[in-house]
Each structure stands twice: as C-alpha cells, then as structure tokens.
Amino acid sequence: MRLAxxxxxxxxxxxxxxxxxxxxxxxxPRRFILNExxxxxxxxxPMWFGMIFLLLASASASVLYLKNGKQLYDIYAxxxxxxxxxxxxxxxxxxxxWAKYTWGAYWSGDPKQNASAIGMLIYLAYFVLRGSxxxxxxxxxxxxxxxxFAFAMLVPLLFVLPRLTDSLHPGNGGNPGFNAxxxxxxxxxxxxxxxxxxxxxxxxxxxxxxRIETIKHKLDYE
Numbered sequence: 001m002r003l004a005x006x007x008x009x010x011x012x013x014x015x016x017x018x019x020x021x022x023x024x025x026x027x028x029p030r031r032f033i034l035n036e037x038x039x040x041x042x043x044x045x046p047m048w049f050g051m052i053f054l055l056l057a058s059a060s061a062s063v064l065y066l067k068n069g070k071q072l073y074d075i076y077a078x079x080x081x082x083x084x085x086x087x088x089x090x091x092x093x094x095x096x097x098w099a100k101y102t103w104g105a106y107w108s109g110d111p112k113q114n115a116s117a118i119g120m121l122i123y124l125a126y127f128v129l130r131g132s133x134x135x136x137x138x139x140x141x142x143x144x145x146x147x148x149f150a151f152a153m154l155v156p157l158l159f160v161l162p163r164l165t166d167s168l169h170p171g172n173g174g175n176p177g178f179n180a181x182x183x184x185x186x187x188x189x190x191x192x193x194x195x196x197x198x199x200x201x202x203x204x205x206x207x208x209x210x211r212i213e214t215i216k217h218k219l220d221y222e
Contacts, residue, residue: 009204015197019046022190029187037101040094042190046198047091048158054084054202055123059151062144071217072210074140077147078130079209081123083202088120111162119154126150136221 023042031038061077064070095113096106107113126146133139 008200012197012200012204015193016201019043019190019194019197023194026190027186034102037098038187040098041187042194043198044091044094044098045191046194047087047094049195050199050202051084051087051091052158053199054080054087054206055151055154057203057206058084059148062147065140065144069137071136071140072214074144075213075217076206076210077144078127079213080203080206081126081147082209083206085120085123085127086205087198087202088116088123092116092120111165112158115157115162119157122150122153 019042023039028036028038058077058080061073061080065073065077092113095116099108099110099113100106103110126143129146130139130143133142
C-alpha cells in the first residue's frame with residue numbers, strides 16, 4: 001500500500017537519475033555559440049517549469065484558504081512558494097552560467113533576466129510579509145491575498161513583457177525559441193522527462209515541509 005502511494009516519488013528518482021546521466025552523456029546537436037552548453041537546457045528550463053507549477057499550486061492553495069479558512073492550505077501555500085523560490089533561484093543561477101558562455105557575461109541586463117529577478121524579489125517579499133505579522137489568522141489572510149497577486153504579476157513579467165522588447169533570450173524579442181531549431185528528437189527524449197522529474201522533486205520537497213510545519217502548528221497551537 002505504501003509503495004502504491006509513493007509511486008510518484010519512485011518515478012521522480014528514476015527520472016532525475018536519467019536526466020543527469022543522459023544530460024551529460026547523450027549526444028546533443030552542435031550549434032553555433034551554444035556548443036556543449038546546450039546541455040543546460042535539461043536543467044535551466046525544467047527548473048523554471050517546476051517553479052511555475054509550484055507557484056501556481058501555492059496561489060491555488062491561497063485561494064482555497066480564503067474560501068474555507070483551513071490552516072493546512074496556508075501552510076501548503078507557504079511551503080510550495082518556498083520550494084518555488086528555490087527552483088527559481090536555481091533557474092537564475094543556471095541561466096547566469098549559460099549566459100556567461102553564450103552572451104559573454106553572467107548578467108547582461110536582458111529583459112528576461114531582469115524580469116526573473118524582479119519576480120523572485122516579489123516572492124521574497126511574500127516571506128518578509130509573513131514574518132512581520134504575529135497573528136496567525138491575519139498573517140494567513142493577508143499572505144494569501146498577496147500570494148495571489150504575486151502570481152498574477154509573475155506571469156506577465158516572465159511571459160509577456162520580455163516578448164515586447166529586444167532580448168537575447170530564445171523565444172523573446174523576436175528570437176526563435178528552441179523548438180524552432182535546437183530541440184531535436186534526441187533532446188526531447190531527455191528534456192520532457194527532465195521537466196517531470198524536477199517538478200516532482202519540487203512537490204516532494206513541498207510535501208515534506210508541509211508535514212513538518214503541520215506538526216509544528218499542532219504542537220504550538222493545539
């Protein structure tokens with residue numbers, strides 16, 4: 001029974017092992033400028049996918065909290081946002097490393113880079129807000145409202161505004177995305193499992209932290 005309930009965790013481990021091994025050892029297309037750095041596609045982009053899914057889950061949990069007031073939803077919202085920030089930070093770091101070898105600098109002021117940094121600051125402010133309020137219910141309500149608006153701001157920051165101006169980033173500023181020329185059939189065999197694996201890892205971390213925080217809540221308030 002326990003094995004059946006943990007199938008997605010086993011899948012996560014298998015996919016991540018496959019991603020890491022295949023990501024470094026499988027053949028990749030030789031592209032001008034990108035060269036071997038194209039392997040970062042298996043890590044940088046899935047990190048952002050995982051972040052988006054986690055922050056979407058966080059905003060959804062905040063909506064549920066405002067709807068029925070269950071403390072578990074507030075805990076889940078904060079912990080999925082926490083995992084989302086971790087993935088977002090890893091996405092920024094892997095993106096900076098990629099930029100160094102393709103654009104010549106870790107930070108070039110590209111609109112997508114700037115928007116991503118602003119998005120992370122918005123969510124860091126979410127935790128500052130939570131830490132500044134002592135009353136449990138007031139903290140949960142105010143944080144839930146902020147969290148919903150934070151996700152609503154993140155979407156145009158990452159997916160709309162960078163497309164309206166000049167950008168070095170693929171898929172933005174008139175540049176073709178990877179689907180147009182780099183993501184061949186061999187890379188897809190690693191790229192899509194990587195998205196699933198990293199995303200499952202994010203939700204696994206969220207699940208663990210939610211359980212820990214739920215236990216702490218029961219010990220402190222019940």
